[in-house]
Amino acid sequence: MAKDKFHTLVSRAVPVDVENVDTDQIIPARFLKATTREGFGDNLFRDWRYDKDNQPIPEFPLNNPKYSGKILVGGKNFGSGSSREHAAWAIYDAGFRVVVSSFFADIFKGNALNTGLLPVTVSERFLRKIFDAIEKDPKAEFETNLVDQTFTILATGEKESFEINTYKKECMINGFDDIDYLLNIKKDIEAFEVSRA
Amino acid sequence: MGSTLFDKIWDAHVVKEIKDGPSVLYIDKHLIHEVTSPQAFGGIEKRGVPVFRPERTVATPDHNIPTIDQHLTIKDQLSKFQVDKLTENCERHGITLYGINHPYQGIVHVVGPQMGITQPGMTIVCGDSHTSTHGAFGSIAFGIGTSEVEMVLATQCIMQPKPKKMKITVNGDLHKSVTAKDLILYIISKISASGGTGYFVEYAGSAFTSLSMEGRMTVCNMSIEMGARGGLIAPDEKTFEYIKGREFAPKGADWDKAVAKWKQLYSDTDAKFDKELTYDASDIEPMITYGTNPGMGAKIKSHIPKLDEMPASERLSFEKSMKYMGFNAGDELQGKPIDYVFVGSCTNGRIEDLRAVAEFVKGKKKADNITAWIVPGSKMVEKMAIEEGIVATLEAAGFKMRQPGCSACLAMNDDKIPSGKYAVSTSNRNFEGRQGPGSRTLLASPLTAAAVAVTGHLVDPREVM
Numbered sequence A: 001m002a003k004d005k006f007h008t009l010v011s012r013a014v015p016v017d018v019e020n021v022d023t024d025q026i027i028p029a030r031f032l033k034a035t036t037r038e039g040f041g042d043n044l045f046r047d048w049r050y051d052k053d054n055q056p057i058p059e060f061p062l063n064n065p066k067y068s069g070k071i072l073v074g075g076k077n078f079g080s081g082s083s084r085e086h087a088a089w090a091i092y093d094a095g096f097r098v099v100v101s102s103f104f105a106d107i108f109k110g111n112a113l114n115t116g117l118l119p120v121t122v123s124e125r126f127l128r129k130i131f132d133a134i135e136k137d138p139k140a141e142f143e144t145n146l147v148d149q150t151f152t153i154l155a156t157g158e159k160e161s162f163e164i165n166t167y168k169k170e171c172m173i174n175g176f177d178d179i180d181y182l183l184n185i186k187k188d189i190e191a192f193e194v195s196r197a
Numbered sequence B: 001m002g003s004t005l006f007d008k009i010w011d012a013h014v015v016k017e018i019k020d021g022p023s024v025l026y027i028d029k030h031l032i033h034e035v036t037s038p039q040a041f042g043g044i045e046k047r048g049v050p051v052f053r054p055e056r057t058v059a060t061p062d063h064n065i066p067t068i069d070q071h072l073t074i075k076d077q078l079s080k081f082q083v084d085k086l087t088e089n090c091e092r093h094g095i096t097l098y099g100i101n102h103p104y105q106g107i108v109h110v111v112g113p114q115m116g117i118t119q120p121g122m123t124i125v126c127g128d129s130h131t132s133t134h135g136a137f138g139s140i141a142f143g144i145g146t147s148e149v150e151m152v153l154a155t156q157c158i159m160q161p162k163p164k165k166m167k168i169t170v171n172g173d174l175h176k177s178v179t180a181k182d183l184i185l186y187i188i189s190k191i192s193a194s195g196g197t198g199y200f201v202e203y204a205g206s207a208f209t210s211l212s213m214e215g216r217m218t219v220c221n222m223s224i225e226m227g228a229r230g231g232l233i234a235p236d237e238k239t240f241e242y243i244k245g246r247e248f249a250p251k252g253a254d255w256d257k258a259v260a261k262w263k264q265l266y267s268d269t270d271a272k273f274d275k276e277l278t279y280d281a282s283d284i285e286p287m288i289t290y291g292t293n294p295g296m297g298a299k300i301k302s303h304i305p306k307l308d309e310m311p312a313s314e315r316l317s318f319e320k321s322m323k324y325m326g327f328n329a330g331d332e333l334q335g336k337p338i339d340y341v342f343v344g345s346c347t348n349g350r351i352e353d354l355r356a357v358a359e360f361v362k363g364k365k366k367a368d369n370i371t372a373w374i375v376p377g378s379k380m381v382e383k384m385a386i387e388e389g390i391v392a393t394l395e396a397a398g399f400k401m402r403q404p405g406c407s408a409c410l411a412m413n414d415d416k417i418p419s420g421k422y423a424v425s426t427s428n429r430n431f432e433g434r435q436g437p438g439s440r441t442l443l444a445s446p447l448t449a450a451a452v453a454v455t456g457h458l459v460d461p462r463e464v465m
């Protein structure tokens, strides 16, 4: 399905300064009962956002009105665990378009890209600077530039470049997805099947 | 220079390479279940494309189904809807389905091997990260997201960057009563929950080759818990023996041809890996996890690390984890009281696991403070357990037998560990809330789980044998 095109995003950011955020925290299994892709955002970080009586926990950044924006900043080793793409859908559905960390689990990274959510890997030092910038001023803005592959802390002008393979970059910029690509090379796939029969 | 086993299989499945991008990888077998497939079917229907190779996909419901009264209509409306959707989608697209009550139904990663669907040299994917289990047969098997499930349905291919390769060698013999689960928990505790990220692992050495196929599946199953995409073990006579005669195994002349091909599946002696690690089997003892990721494991006879035993950068998340678990740095592990014992999941819900538990508890009783659940990995496992008298033995000891499914491994159904309670579990993840909101999970082998069930507290099984 064609996705939103992504070039540059200037936005505030929401910090979740926790290491090893696993997919069971991002979207607990008991909320995976839907058969469509929408609506998972309501249960994003469910057990950190709400207490046992379903009351919002005010300290959790997603409940704290001083934070907003389309960039989610997480601690090291973000998205480990399950292959559930629902984790990426939940983040996307909650309005985020970029997720920043110093280290992503493999499957999560792939799922995010397939969802139209851009995973940006920065160094640990730079990640700390981003958290510090938000801490200092929750209204601080950041620029994610996919074309140049850079992430900038606008308040200080400090920037770092991030990696993404050329193919995936083109896909995000043009709003294409892998399935479009694969459907277009069906002849090659059939020829491959014949060749190994 | 020679090739690794991984390269041999991978290269034989590349349809096309994209410059500075992923490879188009052909998939031999695709397994699906009720939770991660409905959106994929929705996707292809929206695009108006058919399932390209329906005969290469097999379906079974497992994640969300109840484990009691499976003959009745599912009470939870949302679960029922997902299971009905799976049935409907399979019927519409001509996909083989082992539905609830079908004699072949079970956890998807137990079903593949038991049916002989899983074979050496294949590429196998499923919308579940523990697809790595199938690597035990010398196949490339890994979990995928739902967009990729859609790709496989539509084109039998996915787009994958080639992972790096790691070799983990464990030489020597495992001590008596040290199991495959202890071996893999030991490795993960050494390399951490993220140490394998970016890699596909090959396990080599006598500690692995001496394991049964069930044991090898337990090891490969948990490859994902060190962040690796998957893990595999070169096939050998044991592998062929296991597959032979199973429903989908090649037969007659095809069998001989297949075995001749499978015998070529090994890493050449001069093959190069991006990373190599070696451990000594004699250092491994019964293991337990004490924290909230599978890398936080230790020998049961030891203690939780003290703060000064770990790098400063890890202390914060360690303390958060200890708070969740209700433990303190430096605590002795043995003797900690436990409330629940769960034996099941695609890690340790196979017949050999149930046999190990039954053998240990035979003639004993579970402790009063323990609620013990045994959930067979499949209908076939359940049937064997009944026929072998395992169910009778376990029930006599006070264990509760349930019906096949993922159950308390991820607690999507009613099998939840209550908030604050401690569960020794033979499953694969001890994340916060994994077994129910507020639940506290300690991962262990079936043998350790049996010993804990009988004593009521954390114990090295060798002390009570």
Ligand code: SF4
Pocket: B062, B063, B107, B108, B109, B128, B130, B345, B346, B347, B405, B406, B409, B410, B427, B428
């Ligand atoms: S038993 Fe657990 S790990 Fe295995 S497939 Fe089911 S949910 Fe996943």
